[in-house]
Amino acid sequence: MAASPLPAANLPASPWAQAPSRAEQRQAKRDAVLHVAAQMFNERGFHATSLDDIAARLNVTKPTLYYYVKNKDAILLACVKKGLDMTLEGIEASRAGGGNALDQLRACMRAYAEVVTQPFGMCLIRVGDEEVPEPSRTELRRLKSEIDHAFRRLVEQGVQEGVLAPCDPKMAAFVIAGALSWIGRWYQPAGAYSADQIIDQCTQLLLQGVLARPAQE
Amino acid sequence: MAASPLPAANLPASPWAQAPSRAEQRQAKRDAVLHVAAQMFNERGFHATSLDDIAARLNVTKPTLYYYVKNKDAILLACVKKGLDMTLEGIEASRAGGGNALDQLRACMRAYAEVVTQPFGMCLIRVGDEEVPEPSRTELRRLKSEIDHAFRRLVEQGVQEGVLAPCDPKMAAFVIAGALSWIGRWYQPAGAYSADQIIDQCTQLLLQGVLARPAQE
Numbered sequence A, B: 001m002a003a004s005p006l007p008a009a010n011l012p013a014s015p016w017a018q019a020p021s022r023a024e025q026r027q028a029k030r031d032a033v034l035h036v037a038a039q040m041f042n043e044r045g046f047h048a049t050s051l052d053d054i055a056a057r058l059n060v061t062k063p064t065l066y067y068y069v070k071n072k073d074a075i076l077l078a079c080v081k082k083g084l085d086m087t088l089e090g091i092e093a094s095r096a097g098g099g100n101a102l103d104q105l106r107a108c109m110r111a112y113a114e115v116v117t118q119p120f121g122m123c124l125i126r127v128g129d130e131e132v133p134e135p136s137r138t139e140l141r142r143l144k145s146e147i148d149h150a151f152r153r154l155v156e157q158g159v160q161e162g163v164l165a166p167c168d169p170k171m172a173a174f175v176i177a178g179a180l181s182w183i184g185r186w187y188q189p190a191g192a193y194s195a196d197q198i199i200d201q202c203t204q205l206l207l208q209g210v211l212a213r214p215a216q217e
Helices: A022-044 A051-058 A072-096 A101-116 A119-126 A136-161 A169-186 A195-208 B022-044 B051-057 B072-096 B101-116 B119-126 B136-161 B169-186 B195-208
Strands: none
Touching: A022 A051, A022 A072, A022 A119, A072 A101, A072 A119, A072 A136, A101 A119, A101 A136, A101 A169, A101 A195, A119 A169, A136 A169, A169 A195, A169 B169, A169 B195, A195 B169, B022 B051, B022 B072, B022 B119, B072 B101, B072 B119, B072 B136, B101 B119, B101 B136, B101 B169, B101 B195, B119 B169, B136 B169, B169 B195
16 A cells, blocks of 8 residues: 555566565554454444454554554544545546446446445445544545545436436435445355455346346347 | 324314323333434434433433433434334335335335434434344344345345346345435435435336336337
């Protein structure tokens, strides 16, 4: 995740390559704290998870945790923020992938659903804006609104291109993102369906609807 | 809500009708506490709402609240339970309404969506099972599973009747209930769309999908 100060990736790795800097090491450790915390919040709920629990799973002491994070609220906020950043990166990549509105919408749906099946995305969809204090609340709402508008624009574009049925893009974006968000509530990494299978089926159901379609001639 | 000890409803109301019993009055007051609490949890989050806040909005003292509820956790649980009971009643009524699987599925979708646009339903969809301590967690999961299975059965039946496209009923039930649940996250009673408009559009989008359908000849 941290930007690398090393030479470009297409050069062979030097055996004299610099060891990761202190800042990079600290960032990697902070990421590990957030990742474990997100998993534990999702498994047992935010309020039933203590900093002691998180420290114990990381095999560190609570004072060590405080070197990376301020408190439990700050951890949750950082987890939600990571979920949002991952989503926005995924949406950006979907757009960059090109294609018509439907190709891009499919790619966006997949990117979004992939995030919500991962710990930071699960945190994101579990935490209501109203639970986050200002000024973070306004910031989260701004980022969520960016995601929402990306879906709306693709729906609008799809309707204009004639690949999507005429609809209210705001409602369609809510239905799509809502159904996909909910995956993060019930998805079990060790369950009977893989994330890929779930994403394929949910995307298909949202695009096609559940009604039988008249046979195309 | 409380069962009435008065004569059957088709008899004229007696001017000597019994005043509500003490138990009924207590029940009505407890319901008012839960209703206000649910609204406040939804507006500002569970953890930012204190019993003092709830008491203040009801114009009572905190000790008065304790006559009706044990503590804040018990209030939340009672709110979620009410949301579940309302949903199950709505599903039962949809079935009793009869019709083919599609009629019943539409009615069930509407009943579910109506609940999630109301305070207890909003609580229901905001609270993850993992946040609720045992033995209530098992009980909530049982009731949620009942709702889920009602949707699955209707989808299965619709596929058998040929009105719904062949699909995995489990996934279809998750997509439908997920998109409808999410309404409770963004619906604003004072917003630009009425609950009815939202429910109509979301139901339509889930049934038809967002893809353009070939013109039927």
